Amino acid sequence: MENLKKNIKDMLESGEIAGFLGLIEEEGHPIPFLFTKDSLDKLDALTVPDIRYPMTDILLKIVRKYPEDTIGVMVRGCDDRALIELAKNQKILSDLIRPIGVACTKEMAEYCRCSQPYPREIHYGEKVEGVKDRSDLEKVESMDLSDRLDYWMGQFSKCIKCYGCRNICSMCFCDQCTLEDDTLILTGQAPPEIPIFHLIRAFHMAGRCIDCGLCEEACPAHIPLRSLYRKVREDMADYLGYVTGMDETERDPLEFLGSDGYEVPTKIDET
Amino acid sequence: MEYQTVRTTCTYCGTGCGVLLEVLDGEVIGTLPQKDHPINEGKLCIKGWNAHEFIYADGRLTKPLIRKGDKLEEASWDEALQYVAKRFLELKEKYGPDSLGCFSSAKCTNEENYLLQKIFRAVIGTNNVDHCARL
Amino acid sequence: MTESSQDENIEVFTYSEVENIEGFIGNFDVTIRKKARSVDMSKCTGCGECVQKCPTKVLSEFDMGLGMRKAIYTPFAQAVPNVPVIDRDHCLKFLKDKCGICQKVCPADAIDYEQQDELVQRKVGAIVVATGFSLFDWTVYEEYGGGRYKDVITGLHLERMLDTSGPTEGKVIRPSDGREAKQIVFVQCVGSRDEAKGVPYCSRICCMYTAKQSILLKDHIPDSQSYVFYIDIRAAGKNYEEFVKKAQRDSGTVYIRGRVSKIYDRGDKLIVQGSDTLAGERVEIEADLVVLATAVIPNPDAIKLAQMLNMPYDQYGFYTEAHPKLQPVESVTAGVFITGSCQFPKDIPDSVAMTGAAAVRACEIFSQDQLTIEPKIAWVDPEVCSGCFNCMEACPYDAIISEEYKGRMVARVRESVCHGCGNCAATCRTKAVNVKGFTDEEIYAQIEAPFFEEEVEVA
Amino acid sequence: MAETEKGFEPKIIAFCCNWCSYAGADLAGSMRLKYPANVLPIRVMCSGRISPHFILKAFQRGADGVLVTGCHYGDCHYIKGNYITKRRVTIMKDLLKFVGIDPRRLRADWIAASEGDKFAKVATEFTEEIRALGPSPLRG
Amino acid sequence: MARTGVFVCHCGTNIASVVDVKSVAEKAKSLPGVAFATDLKYSCSDLGQKAIRDAIKEHNLDRVVVASCSPRMHEKTFQKCIEAAGLNRYMFEMANIREQCSWVHDDKAMATEKSWEVVKMTVAKTNRLEPLQPLKSPVEKRALVIGAGISGMQAALDISRAGYKVTMVEKSPTIGGRMAQLEKTFPTLDCSA
């Protein structure tokens, strides 16, 4: 931890970064904070807690205002995957971001059912193996179609339309959200029109979702949203060989056909 | 470049959810649910998520106003406070303390409610103090 | 050739390449790289003195290596323009700073060793792509000797030998020993129609030029005998079938239906071993010369140009037309047309016919002072655009560019480039992109209408 | 639509691209081929225009089936619209299946301008398939 | 609010023999945004087009739906027609009730029902149409020909003969391409130059 603080301090003092987005502990509560040269004293309160805030989402707000500054940010595996996707979507310039990587603990990895609980580069913590757990998907897959529909309509009908799943999502960076398009989904209703509200969001997550699970954590209605997005994420991998958050140079096959001839992956035609 | 989050309580209903107001360079730019708050545990409703939106809304009052004829005109604090004190004391003098009253507010803090009722009970001398809890 | 070079409406850049193309139909900006010729075209009279005196000999590409050229050369006698070029890879002046004879002998003082590549700009309204084809490297066929036998040649080699002004002055000889060839075996479909080692398609011209060559051979060498190994004869064209019959009947060319399984040498002869599937027997023919009809394939640098023009191409590298039936000469990029064998193997009549079509399409553009662009195209609302540029990736035409709007980068559709397909709009998650005439709202209304339970009183 | 002796009459929204499948549907007409009247066509220029929102909107409103048609691979008037459409539809079908909507209610097919018979065949087959599946569970 | 005119075409008996055209037109009157609806014998005929133009003026219509054949057939015809009546040509949609309805369905009730649905759908879209203006862009009257083989040269000559300038670019030092390498050409054995 002391190394981490020193590292950040050096980067701020040398001007390598203009700010460092991390978390501080205030009266026992970890909250996001941007360290700058003027607030080095706050580094004492720097913390790597067992709860997560949407760091890259916050980062975007800062980057939008300071597009030319280099900014450091504490990233876990999920945040790091978000960085990769944000770069693909031209929301950040990777050259101007200094990720300080934190490897999650075994407990956290298990709590988050995280398949890759560590970032590309680890500055703090010990790398632990990811959790391979698709029990949430299996639970749904074990039902027949009509039970599934009952299950999901039951889940969706709890929705209070807080938009928390979208608000907390690192990949929901649009200024205007299609979920609020009143020609597509009626406004002013809670629950919103189901299942379209949730399915549109799910489809938008194809090629975007980095499987951090913050959406589900933020859902006051306890809808198992993440499994929807995990499903499309899995489909993107299965059918199109595309996994988000892995490589900045890869392109989303739902938009990009590839430059060397157009081919239909064989598995697709079996559907 | 200054960004911090301020732990506070949502102002929209009695549930009392913990929120973080995001402040960038002295401007509130967003609301986040406080992840470790015992009530909302990192969740919020639509009003909570947008609790910051009204802060800079058009029409926020920034100056005391005093009625001059049909119009409310800007005034200094000193002028406004003196005027309020003078008129209330005059009316108390003329019609007695029970000719005055106040509506306190369920939107305001405990401290503010305490102070307002203290003004009316201790300074004016009336129990004509109520608020909209029943409304 | 002469005609096109002398036409006053046509300017010709030889020894030049298209370096870059930008813009859109009616308004392309073209950059042409004129490679350094080392000969001043404005001074050169084409007297040929330099070529004669040049001491360096190089195998002639034009003659398929059957003859030699100099380091300063014109590819062939009637070349247009009749201005030589110095091959800097072989010229002693450039290799060792020696010689310099050409400069000394040139009466017009046209030799310029210092000449640099030159970039020329042109604005054009339409582009016709006619970059032709290249030939399949047959040496992958070990069974044909894999290139070890000098007397196994291609159709184009033979073509050069048959040329009376060519390297052999019309004599058909064996490259190995220079003797006249008497027994000639033609092998069809070398690389074509071969999914294993070559390409699956038919090259379309081989059957006909082989027939032609066998006829010409009989004319040139009356006591010669030609054999043709073929899979089937594809002679669909006016007078084509008759022409092949003429080769068989009048020139005595023997057609053997079957594959050649092996070519090997025995003494100074080549033995062509194959099967006659009609007779159902194996055959062996002793040959002086074996001529392979190698497959027509796209130019190796075809893809580079396609990318520059944002044109699609198929898996071999042939350019793809906008529609296989209705728009055979249009590329999908408006104002860019394709013709000749860069699209697919063609014989001369087809190429000329297709070219006429392409030219008409180009002239159609020029016949208008202003182009009317269909307004049912995509449009980005810059207020809504989040600047992820996924639409840019989805656009088949590169019609979407990035530009600044209120201090951030957003997408913009270049109206003249957009075709209105709507891929961008379907991709846009934030619905910043819409297609005029097919807006989301309009289509939602269509989708909803049948489910809208309005009580309608019929009067 | 009313119940008839054939069972229930499905309502099917069919998106057709202008150049191939819509033209194919027109050709089916010119050829006087017969198919069920349950397919309601919506013309778009390219199957690539068919946003996932359109498909979901149709199901949300109560469509019993959604048919997405376009040009054959390689024939797309706009080069590659149909490839992306196919990818979208594939992911969409799996998503629908995951939430319990029979993926057979969504079908993508490629119909050339010259394939009037194929349009009629697809429309007939699809209508019968949907009829067999019964009304959409999302119907009002 | 839109003022849409709906014209449901009999197309002689092509449509009317299967679809109850009159009832579709009658029902269309009650659709939101529809200010006028009628049926026409042959809407594409001069008479039919005149009826549409007259109705636009008489009922102050600002957009038009013609329910008849395929837009691939007559969209342009009717666009010109409404333009002649002073409307923007893009304030127009066709409902295809012939190729994709009366010609492919036998059951009259079902075909009429489908026509009605298609008209509803088309009206719903039309109500949301916005006028569009065609874009203009200038033309540089010069062609670039890449390659100076037989095709390239021919293209250059064809375009030149039509009176336009051509820039021809050839990679090798000479024009002529493959053809220059050839002896005589089939099937006539004439020379290739």
Place this chain on the structure above:
Amino acid sequence: MAGLAAAFGSGAMTNSVPEFEDADCILITGSNTTSSHPLIASRIMTAKAKGAKIIVIDPRRTHMAALADIHVKQNLGSDVAWINGLMHIILKEGWHNQSFIDERTEGFEELKKVIENYTPEKVEEITGIPKETLREIAEIYAKSEKSSIVYCMGITQHITGTDNVKSLANLAMLTGQIGRPSTGVNPLRGQNNVQGSTDMAAIPNKYPGYQDVTSDEVREKFEKAWGGPLSPNVGLTVVEMINAIEEGKLKGLYILGENPMISDPDSTHVEKALDDIEFLVVQDIFLTETARKADVVLPGSSFAEKDGTYTGTDRRLQKIRKAIEPLGDAKEDWEILCLVGKAMGSKGFDFASPSEVFDELAELTPIYHGIDYDRIEHEIIHWPCRDKDDPGSPYLHKDGFARGKGLFTAIEYKPPAELPDDEYPHQLTTGRLPFHYHTGTMTRVSPSLTHEVNEAFIELHPEDAKSLGVRNGEKVRVSSRRGSIEVKVMLTPGIKKGVAFIPFHFVEAAANRLTNAAALDPIAKIPEYKVCAIKIEKLDGREA
């Protein structure tokens, strides 16, 4: 409030929010929980997921009702009847908790006599609730290990509001569903600091901490603390003050952050009063409809611009913290009030911070006595918290009720003040939307929220609409004896036939122009917002 205080000795929510999660049965009435208290609804959904039975009794099929195991629609204003009905069944079946009744309550015999008459048949007739369903509800509520009652304004905003609350208290005591975790009777507080403002005596009859103004002992304590004589008389309520203005008795009014022009019933009446009053001061952050009537407007600050404390609905003390400075020349409200006090020449307003104000109020308020700013930084404290070692009280009445014994009150059903008749044949009820808050001064300037809904509407049953000849989306005129508004129709099969609902957030079509201010609960003085008679008329021409 008054009802619960009478029964238990304290008017607050008996349990804390997280406890809902562990209840086995939650009976919700008069609360559109997902709309008004979404994060409490979240706990209820968790409880349901854990197996709890959720029962909703509401004339509208609210979102919560749709999620419930049982939802029944009662006739408006018939709450006493169905609660008595439940008790009738419980007693008859012997599902009541006799030992709890014996040990901890009084007044049971009187109650018993009254509820004897409320047979399921009679109750069905009054309330419209089928007797079988009533029996089912009674069984689940009584027999569950931990049953909790949740209610809100749908119960209190009636002339029988206090009766309704007392009846719910009766029900809880009868079954012993109180005084343990996850049980109790829980009024959900609508506004962020209703609990706190009541605790802080923004009521005419109490000093902070529910100490009677009429008690000499208490008054002396406050006179000593505040350094002057205090009035021994109970003051006027909001509605009474408005009436007093009209009677010429009230001359000066100070309104802090309230908008009675919209929130109060019969707003035409309020408007006239505010026009007539001699001197009106409004302290607010927006120039509300009320502020426009003021003689002096003092610009206060939003929750983001000041420090202070709120008391949550479950008696939980929490801080708000200053994130930014007040806008422009505006000031923090506590500071303004101190300045007003000083300007009036008083010495008791010399505070440097809200924390100092809190220390003074905690000193005088026994239930807050053990609380200070430092403690609530680190602890979750629910009052009562009587000293620094007291951890606070997540739930109340553990070992005994605040008043000693729980008091049963025998109550007869009384119909609402205004029943439908030929002229006004429909009944109106009002309420909140999930997207707006109260009079909309904050939410209606919030783009994300106005995007969802920014227009008033009237929810009608499709069959009512049909007989009125109106269609979805069409504008209609809605009138009561007090006024009329024009609103859009929204067809809602989930509402009870004959009943209409209008959300009250929209000033341009204020539902409270229609509501019946004259009808007050005789004890709590709460107006009968939730029932009045209206007529609905088709406007000329098609939809606007």
